[in-house]
Amino acid sequence: MDKPAFFAAVAEILETEATGLTGTETLDSLGNWDSLAVISFVAMVDSELDQIVDNEKLKQAKTLNDLAALAGL
Template sequence: MDQIEFMQLIEETLEAESGTLSYTDRLDEIDWDSLANISFIAEVDNRLGVTVNSEQLAKSLTIADLFDTIKVAIQAQ
């Protein structure tokens, strides 16, 4: 999954309009909550067959951190 596809996933998860979010946005400023976490985990599993580490996810502060979490999960496969 490249950065563009990843940003589309985040926009879908938050039901945000395309192009309204930035890679550097802080999760606490874009209404990322526990429901977004669950949706994100499910979509990553569905699209990539990858299990997201919930501890690493909880440490994520930005969209970029979420992307790094996905990269780590893919490498761990």
């Protein structure tokens, strides 16, 4: 999975548009970053990228690029 596909997958989780996402967007600005989105994100990274997300690092994530780094991208 490349970054644009990753951003599209995260946008789907957040129920927002993926068009024009660069990675610098804050999770708060995208909306819908809640506990359900976190669980969906962790599950997506596990199933699609075979990666385990570090919970402490996930708590510190602020941007889409931060999430991509957690996913090994």
